[in-house]
Amino acid sequence: MRKLTYREAVREGLREALLADPRVFLMGEDVGRYGGAYGCSRGLLEELGPERIRDTPLSESTFVGAGIGAALNGMRPIVEVMTVNFSLLALDQIVNNAATLRHMSGGQLSVPLVVRMATGAGRQVAAQHSHSLEGWYAHVPGIKVLAPATVTDAKGMLLAALREPDPVFIFEHSYLYPQEGEMEDDPGSVTLTQAAVRRPGSALSVITYGGSLWKALKAAEDLAAEGIDAEVVDLRTLRPLDRETILTSVRKTHRALIVDEGWRTGSLSAEITAQIMEGAFYDLDAPVDRICSAEVPIPYPKHLEDAAIPQPEAIVAAVKRMLGKGA
């Protein structure tokens, strides 16, 4: 095990993938000379050259579409859309082409495309740069959606995504890039099918993913200090959801709190609530609750941004409320 940042983990994953397979290339805005808006591809242009590391124009719809086309025709493109905020410009290509082509062609076509993008708030970049729309992506049949939260997953899920025959969308929470973590051995062997219990516990299941995982773990630690033993489940893959791990946890603890940085109404947290309703209703000792973002364009000032998105304190308070331990 060795320590490195999430950013470095992504870079290692990119580099290994590029070195291992000549069909792999990286394209996106500023992935080359600039080294990636979040520095994930720094040095790769110099090492691998402009054919493999392609700076694109500001044309999200077209370079995502070109990724689909290249994937249809023998390549293994990794497209970096700088952030999920800009991916709105590419949604037509994603929903109408990437997600449909295999099925609509009767199984003739395959789109082995990997798209990476930063997501989330927490860096005071205001309303147009703070979306958490991975829940939208998780709605779309035909694509897979990943949310690596650890450095091992940041690298490992990227490598695993490149082995998938279908389009995979990877959401990297922008808050995580500078965070350090331990890289486990053989990250390339991680699965894309299973959620992970990051902290076993018995009192209640906190179900979360991505940037919020660390807030949930922090809250669990604080709760442990007060004698409350929460389990923390990291979804890892948002589509398809690992229903079994979710339900197993809830059947054990009988209570669930979902933490999701999406705006509450219609976020992924709602789907998880619904799946628990459908699969573990009779196991529940209390209604499932959710800590999500406030229904507001995320504001710039820190105190308002903090108030708008999930925080460990709010998780702690919700858990206590659910366990009837006062607040």
Added chain:
Amino acid sequence: MRKLTYREAVREGLREALLADPRVFLMGEDVGRYGGAYGCSRGLLEELGPERIRDTPLSESTFVGAGIGAALNGMRPIVEVMTVNFSLLALDQIVNNAATLRHMSGGQLSVPLVVRMATGAGRQVAAQHSHSLEGWYAHVPGIKVLAPATVTDAKGMLLAALREPDPVFIFEHSYLYPQEGEMEDDPGSVTLTQAAVRRPGSALSVITYGGSLWKALKAAEDLAAEGIDAEVVDLRTLRPLDRETILTSVRKTHRALIVDEGWRTGSLSAEITAQIMEGAFYDLDAPVDRICSAEVPIPYPKHLEDAAIPQPEAIVAAVKRMLGKGA
């Protein structure tokens, strides 16, 4: 009361709005000479001229954005995006501008824009033309989302939307346009805040909206013939949801089935399930269930399309299952 088609009801609403207020204008692809892809504006160009009825280029992002700009500057635009499928090209303008400008400007700006679009499957137009993405829209703070299901609402909610100071998105299920219904008196007085109980009942609440309302009512009729008295709730407004009407119904019947043409995972049905979980958990006699679209790009042939989207038979079967009445 008089009979007319949903299409005629929309046209009446458009015409009245245009005649009543010189700030109102209609723009979109083929709204003029063609008369609207679904015929909703037929005759209006001839009556009102090309300043008020504006055919646009195929440029969804720009004509929606232009609608936002015009709304900021004293007009009352009605933008027709031919179908929700093409609105994917305009989502950046919708999510990043229309939805944020009031809040992000500290309350200085107002975007009184109305956007109409057709939604839904059922006409054998295959995977790229059959989306039901109104659930995505309902996730976005800063906009309102309507789904008129009756001819009265088709006209009345449009007129009411034009009185709103914020952007309103109206989803008209394409299946409804040729359907006839009774226009109630004074449609302009309909509210945008309340769901409607379209059929009172006691055995179970079927909660739905838009094109699925008619399938739910058909199912309720068939169930009534077998002595099962289902209540049918028409959400009407998808954002903000009328939580009170939903919960009141569920507290009465103790069981809920949601019918939503969106793909099951992450559809609006999940949010409604979550709200019932949160607000009426202790009133439930059984887990909430959902009838949604299969997780598949909607295929062209009728038998497969029918199998992919909610049908009265599936609603009937689900209700019976939930009531323990065998299938």
Added chain:
Amino acid sequence: MANEPDRDKALKLLHDMLRIRRFEEKAAELYSLGKIRGFLHLYIGEEAVAAGAIPVLQPEDAIVATYREHGHALMRGTPMGALMAELYGKVGGCSRGRGGSMHFFDASRRFFGGLAIVAGGLPIAVGIALADKMQNRARVTACFFGDGAVAEGEFHESMNLAALWKLPVLFLCENNLYAMGTEIHRYESQANIAAKAEGYGMPGETVDGMDVLAVEAAMRRAADHARAGNGPSLLEFQTYRFRAHSMYDAELYRNKHEVEEWKAHGPIKNFKGRMHEWKCMTNDDLESMEAAIGREIDEAVAFAEASPWEPIEDLTKDVYAPL
């Protein structure tokens, strides 16, 4: 005007156009019988474009087309039965019946759709060409789209990216003067489409899309240019759609007279006339050609009729690759 072709070639060109025309006439007939449903966009009037352009392509070249793609798939060699079955929505269809009229696919012939979002195919074509270039294959990608697509942002972005990276894309605009019911001058501030190529430093050419030989010649120049590594071109084929936009269209936006004028120099009529001038076709030739096409269509219909429906159990098959 291009040189006189030899007799065999002329007969083939006529046959190809006529085959598209008769196929679609049959499709329209089957639509009114309810055998075909949903959207059906006919190519009638525009046959010279597909018939002239597509034979220029090599088998390993790629094609990306729109929802108005029956002619293109026929020209590419997908068996007519598979196309007719696709219109029916039957398993024997070229997309297992799942796509219908707007979504013909034939991977074995590198026919990548049949895509129904206007301009949505352009980025895909750019990517296919990028993959060819990166793999050092001297292939081209032919991307067909309508005049209406030119107004979409993706047209601009794709033209720029293809030109910037010198990708072997042939941007083939079928300018039939209307986007649905909107005439080009009502949606383009500058309606000369070929001239737009200049803004991307790319060659652009206006071509008489009613003249199958002119189409072929222009296409050959553009394909040679791309194959030699000189990058993309834009060809604007000036043509006209004789029928309604789709079967739902009441055609309120244009007058009969305009349509009749275009029909008077329609691609088939026009070429037949020239073949008579060249004296390279007899009435017998034409009759036996029509008869052969008629037989092919009858067989295609029979194939479609006989083809089974996809079982409902297979509905979600191939949403993802099988594990």
Added chain:
Amino acid sequence: MANEPDRDKALKLLHDMLRIRRFEEKAAELYSLGKIRGFLHLYIGEEAVAAGAIPVLQPEDAIVATYREHGHALMRGTPMGALMAELYGKVGGCSRGRGGSMHFFDASRRFFGGLAIVAGGLPIAVGIALADKMQNRARVTACFFGDGAVAEGEFHESMNLAALWKLPVLFLCENNLYAMGTEIHRYESQANIAAKAEGYGMPGETVDGMDVLAVEAAMRRAADHARAGNGPSLLEFQTYRFRAHSMYDAELYRNKHEVEEWKAHGPIKNFKGRMHEWKCMTNDDLESMEAAIGREIDEAVAFAEASPWEPIEDLTKDVYAPL
């Protein structure tokens, strides 16, 4: 090169540019102190564009700008204190502190952002101009955007729509040769931006964006043209950003030498030199100008410091209009 302006005007132009420069230098300083957070995109080097262009506008004209809009808001007359408070995120900010550096708004001065999605402001500007035209008001809308925005589909769509409908939009491209770290020739197949106007049948002009008088003159021509009902124009202001793209940028993509060369004919330096030639400025003039600006900045900082934070209870206020 434009004629010599009178002394008062020259002093005002210099003052305006210097005021932007000093404001932003202070902002950079406050950023390193942690008073300002998130993204901060400095306009340093490009001041001649806003200083030359914006005074041409009438109060009822509209402005739409980008995330690099400090200079534009200053020129439009929004009090410096309100802008500084916005950078702080305080309630006294021009957007109640909610927007920060990228989202300045001032409805009273028809300043519609401060929009941070590249090219996202262009459709908005088209719509504002449409509303003016439909209401028969002889107003113009000035839409600023970067060279990088030209590659986006919305540029193409907005240029077309504005030209088609002859809307009074001034498309003002601040071409600083880079989109973040990507040099224009690496993302534009044809890097002459002004020339792109032709593809939309719109006048286009290349302007020395380092020369405040040239900017003003070109802007006046374009505004007059639009106000007279002749429709939009595209102006390409050739300029350069002296600082990093944002405070996160390590500037790996360009060399110091290039930056130094541009600085050598920077807009302020350049104009100061000319004023000396014209002998219309003394050292005292300059000193008192700097002093006045310094005082204004100090006051703005004091205002920002003193301004309260928005109460957390107001977080969701104005997501929708109050009932």
